[in-house]
Amino acid sequence: DVxxxxxxxxxxxxxxxxxxLECVQDMDHENMFWYRQDPGLGLRLIYFSYDVKxxxxxxxxxxxxxxxxxxxxxxxxxxxxxxxxxxxxLCASSPRDRGGLGYTFGSGTRLTVV
Amino acid sequence: SQELxxxxxxxxxxxxxxxxxxxxxxxxxxxxxxxxxKYGEGLIFLMMxxxxxxxxSHEKITAKLDEKKQQSSLHITASQPSxxxxxLCGAAGGGADGLTFGKGTHLIIQP
Numbered sequence: 001d002v003x004x005x006x007x008x009x010x011x012x013x014x015x016x017x018x019x020x021l022e023c024v025q026d027m028d029h030e031n032m033f034w035y036r037q038d039p040g041l042g043l044r045l046i047y048f049s050y051d052v053k054x055x056x057x058x059x060x061x062x063x064x065x066x067x068x069x070x071x072x073x074x075x076x077x078x079x080x081x082x083x084x085x086x087x088x089x090l091c092a093s094s095p096r097d098r099g100g101l102g103y104t105f106g107s108g109t110r111l112t113v114v
Numbered sequence: 115s116q117e118l119x120x121x122x123x124x125x126x127x128x129x130x131x132x133x134x135x136x137x138x139x140x141x142x143x144x145x146x147x148x149x150x151x152k153y154g155e156g157l158i159f160l161m162m163x164x165x166x167x168x169x170x171s172h173e174k175i176t177a178k179l180d181e182k183k184q185q186s187s188l189h190i191t192a193s194q195p196s197x198x199x200x201x202l203c204g205a206a207g208g209g210a211d212g213l214t215f216g217k218g219t220h221l222i223i224q225p
Contacts, residue, residue: 004156006156033212035212041217042216042218043202043204045211045213045214048211056211058212092157103147103204103213104159105149106156107156108154108156110154
């Protein structure tokens with residue numbers, strides 16, 4: 001069964017901490033994405049990557065950075081966590097041509113910054 | 115930028131009844147995805163539509179993309195408690211950039 005795995009389901013961090021959210025996919029997908037989901041705002045794209053070591057800003061990149069050193073792993077980094085980054089974070093991957101199943105999502109990480 | 119509007123925002127339906135959720139785009143749709151999300155969990159892929167007039171079905175769920183490719187509908191026949199959750203439509207742009215999503219439709223099935 002193909003998978004996108006996010007390392008944590010729930011995280012609680014303190015303001016100012018550096019936070020790493022990890023995502024691993026086993027489908028050999030070229031494209032990987034990080035979204036955040038907030039009530040009333042829906043899903044918003046933070047960053048995406050279409051190849052190893054490549055990254056592109058999405059709609060709301062401020063306060064975040066990403067790392068993609070290996071094809072299967074895409075990390076989201078909060079350099080200095082703030083309370084307004086409390087949210088549900090969803091990772092997704094897709095093949096280059098987005099065919100077939102299209103985008104596959106992980107189970108999400110619910111991050112609370114206190 | 116593309117925007118997707120879903121209607122209704124929430125829906126309460128008696129078990130066994132049929133229902134329809136709509137997704138309207140501000141621009142032509144080149145690929146329309148339907149996902150289901152159980153509360154607090156990730157998104158589960160349901161269907162992808164690409165061609166105007168295309169219709170796909172999976173079990174009791176049917177999705178259509180209209181001829182002009184600016185609206186899609188998701189229809190559930192004889193709803194069951196397992197259908198409860200949030201339904202999201204997502205649209206693909208060009209290139210590798212991610213999907214733009216609607217805000218979702220919350221579906222509650224009453225026994």
